Structure formats: C-alpha cells, structure tokens
Amino acid sequence: MIIDLFAGPGGWDVAATRLGLEVVGIERDHAACDTRRAAGLPTVEGDVRDYRPADFLDATDLIGSPPCQPYSVGGKGRGRAALDAVLDMADGLAAREPVAQALTGLDDERTGLVLEPLRWALEALDAGHPFKTLMLEQVPTVLPVWEAFARILRAEGYSVATGRLAAEEYGVPQTRIRAILTATLNGEARLPTPTHRRYRKGVAQADGDLNLLPWVSMADAIGWGMTDRPALTIAVGTAAGGADPSCVGGSGARATLYGERDAGRWIECSRLVPAEALPANRGGRPDTIRLSEQDAAILQSLPADHPFHGTKTKRFEQIGNAVPSLLATHVIATAHGIPIPSPRQAPAARAAA
Template identity: 40%
Template structure:
C-alpha cells in the first residue's frame, strides 16, 4: 500500500540537518521517506560508513558549525542525537550527576537568546561555550548544541537569506536518562513559540527487532495530533509470548530476531543463513548479579545492541548449548533495523552499529514529527531492500571487512 500521493507535496517541503549523525540511522530513515538530509559527524570511521552509503555528510565538529554556514541554508528540520556516554547507565555516569548543571546552562542559553533578540548587552554565547568546555567531560555539554542551533536560527539570517528563519521541526533523541534534559528543553522551546512533546519510547513497539529505550523530543510550531507517534507493535515483556495477529489498539506482535532474519533471507540471496533456534547470552550480568548472564532466544526480540555486542555468545537453544558463530555485523545491523548489506566501514564497526539510531524507529519518528501519513508496507519494503545509490566500488566479498588500525 503506497502513501506517497497524499503527503508528497508536504514531504518535499522538508530538508533535514542531522547533528552528531553517526553512521546514518536517521539519515537513512529520511532517505527512505524521500526527505533530503545532510549529517554532521566528526568520527572518521562513521564518516567512512556514511560516504559508502551515499549519505550527504559534512565532516567535522558540530561546535564549529551553525545554521548560518553555507550548505545548511535550506534546512528547516533540525535533528540530532548528541553523544550519550556520560548519560548512559553503561558509562561513567558523570552526565547524570551533571543534570542540574546542564539545566542551568539551558536557562543561561535562553537568557542569552532573549538579550540578543532585544539588542541588550550581557553574557555572550562565547562565554557560555567557554564554561561548557571546562566541564569534567566535555561530551556532557554537547547535549546543548542543538539548542544553540535553534537560537542562532531564530536570531540571524542564514547564508543567502534576508531574515532569520526558525527551524520548523526539531527532533532529538538520546538515552532514557536524558529525558530530564529534554523536559528542560521543552520549557525554553515553549517560551519561544514551539509546541513540544517528549517521551521515552520502546523501539520494539515500532517494529524494531530489539528492546531499546530512547528519550525523544519533538518540537514544532503546529499542534500535535492527539495520538502522536502511536505504537504499532506490542511491548516485549520478559517471559511473555507474542500475541498473534492484532490486539488492542491494532498493534501487532513484536518482531523477533528470527522474524527479522527471515525477512532478510527472503530478499537477499547472498545472505549467510543462521541456523535457528539460537540463544544470545549477554556479556552483561542480569538483575545485579554479574554471573547471571541475560539471555534472549531467537523467537524473542534482541536485547539492546550496545557497542559491546560482539562479546555476546551465541549458543544453540537446547540443553547442550552448543557454541555457534557470534553475530556478524550484518546480523547486528538487522537487529538495529538496518538493511542487511549496509556498508559498515572503518574501525570499531561494532561501536558504530551499537550507537546508531534504528532506521525503522527513525522512519516512525520523522513521519510523526513532520505530520506525514503513517508509513505503509511500501516504505518498509524500501528499507528492507535498500542499497546505496551509487554502486559499490570495492569488492563485495570484502565490503564488511574491518579497516586495519
């Protein structure tokens, strides 16, 4: 079922800039929706992956760019997933301790914007940036860079324009702990005219074959629909079997690892088929016990694909627990909802995969944020069968190989 005719005029109106774009999960979602995008990314390995995927990219540090730079003049949608290491449960935790500090910076930035708008003198953005650079972990302050872009777009004309043009839509995502930061964002965004919506979402409720929680903030000038970003699949609960067919609210069963791989095998002839059933044994402890390794059987969604997923063991799902080959890049990418042959490049591809926005979730978020029709089967077919626009120049047999350090 195609939904292109009804929303194509509106779809063509948007142009997205993706801060901290990583290997391209959100940009791929935009491409699937036929929305132009450009991503800013500083990591050379992620840039290599993006370029192999044919995604427009501006290499460099987000702090050195702004909406007034050439190349961003047509962008009216601001998106971003700032680095999450200091906010992540698996990280040092310094970001969580700094939430009050970050909140203070958010309101300092709002005060800076109001002074600039009124033509008054006072603390400048350079003063604020210098203070941010003095934080114990500078990555913590990067979560504030999207807000700087928002305010600069509202204060100064972009390259080649005569008057300031605010971003029409803002889409930000992070680990769940950052929802408190997004709520503070909401206060200042509402004060400058935006309508906002922030919530922690479960990605398996949007067809991603993985349980992953993400804090999402969407801001726009128009009102939000009553049922904004409604779930399409049921939530996974430990020990519960999937409900076949549709249940309350028209939601389908969550997608298992087996389901996701079966979909690939139907469309990708060269895929290496994995024997099922299998069990993924996590490298992490469960329930506070480091010896109690978490387990997911292949008829369940994958556990969260972190940057350390290569450490997880794969065993047969029987009493013998025979060791099997560990997940490949292609399989881990599929559990993140990337196409099977997504061209991962550079070093530490596992970290790239683990850090990425699941494209399928990205399609849902962008469709809702931009008020497009809900994605139909044709959209998911394009994602499943996606290939880079330009033919691969290297040997397909080595396309997934790691680049030597």
C-alpha cells in the same frame, strides 16, 4: 532540507531518505563519514561546535542525537552526575548567556554536547530563520534535559512533545528505550503512535492488543537467535575497550541470551560462525553468542548491506551508536505529517538482506 547533528553512520538519514526528504549530516568520526559517503548520504565531516545555522541556510529542520556515552547506564556516569549543571546551562542558553566557561568545567567534554541542538535552535530563531521542526534522541536518562528544552522551546513559540519510546513498538526487533523530543512551529507536536505490541516478559508474541502487530523477535528478523523476544540493545564496542562489539548487550544481556539458549528458545547460528570455532562451555555448546555485522545492522533496522567502513570495532561501534532506523522513520514521518509505510510489509532492513 534537514540538518542532522552527530549524524553517525546514518540511522536518522536512512529513515529521512526513505521518506523522500533531503538530509545533510554533520559527523566528526572519519570512519562513520566514510560509511555515510559510501551509502550516498550527504556529509559534512567536522565538529558540530564549529558550525552554526548560518552555515546551512537551506536547512528547514533539525535532527540531533548527541553522544550517549556520558549518560548511558553502561558508562562512567559523568553526564548523569553533571545533569544539574547541564540543566543550568540550558537555562543560560535560553537567556542568551555565554556558557563556554561552564562547559570547560565538565569532566567529559561529550557531556556538554547534549546542549548543541538547543544552541542551534536558538541561534536559528534569533537569526530569523527558525527550524520548522526539531527531532532529538538520546538514552532515557537524558529525558530531563529534553523536558528542560521543551519548556524553553515552548516559550519561543514551539509546540513540543517529549517521552520515552520503546523501539519494539515500531517494528524494530530490539527492546531499546529512547528519550525523544519533537517540536514544531506548525500545528501540534506529537510522538508517533505505536504500530506493534510492547514486549512484556511472559506474554506470548501473539497475545495483546489485536489492533497492533506482534513485536518482531530476533529470530524473525535475522533467522537465528531469540525466538521468544526481541533482541537486547546492540553493544557499543570501543577502541578503548568495553563490551565485545560482536555481541548483543553487556554482561547482563549476554546472561539473558544464554538463558534463552539453555531454555530452548534459541535458534543456533550455523551459517556464519561454525559452532566448533567458538569456545564451548561445560555443556559443549557455544559459550559466546556472536553476531555478524549484517545481523547487528538488521537488529538496528538499518539496511543489511549498509556499507560500514573502518576497523571491525569501528564498524560495530557505528551500528551500536545508530538510532534504530525504523523508530526514526516513525518520528520523522509523524513530525512532518508524512504517511508511514505500512508496518505489515517486511521491514526495509530485512528486505535489503
């Protein structure tokens, strides 16, 4: 059984289930827990800091995607500013020293949550029931933390691989970069091999390595949107404000979308939001590019009918926070030595539409 820390609406867990693996997720957001339960995903509603490996003795593997907001370039940067302190605390955990007092000195309590997977891994080792594999994911700025974890875990007997993975190289219709760590006690840890070409500005979808599939455009995935590139990162709307949760990306990303539209590389949406219902710019065209919940889920390679619960903002927040499920499928399959479903088949998220 896999235990999934910070499980959210189930990006990792949908992938694990597709691969025939049993997974239980810990999540404290009530709306996300409702989503998980409606999707049939085993869920423990609570804070990962209140649990320990001894509470899940059947768990043989660990997944962790701590909150990204403190480390995201779109946030306030408190996690990035505290990176040296976080690395020092990781070394403290490795030495089995208490770090609780140091954690209280962080400006944002979410910053320290990135250490939880290491705490779980070390406690499981010390209890004599180590996790066979570890799979961690975060925004690219967290890679130095994963590299510190790798050094610590290697000293404990793990083989570890870390790196940045581009989501579109695994069939996700989105240009999203994630920092990944995989570790194993059995064999050599590896990051998954790309199945699709990397998106590069100015390079046609049909060009590139003929041994790889073309990247999947936004229009390929949802039938409207950018025809000349994958989608940008899905925005994370929050109850406290932030990016419009029904749009893609932040202000810079929206400018890119408008540029695609004005260059004629955009398929207008007419089936969901009538153009006349949207504010128009001086050219008389929709000034805001909005996605439906279903569209956003597909761009994250989640099932189109994934039963998101909560307010509209909460639902889009869950989608934006989720790990792209196709990327997760490749990471889990590689870590467990499971054959990866053929990428020449339609993406599972789209097939569920």
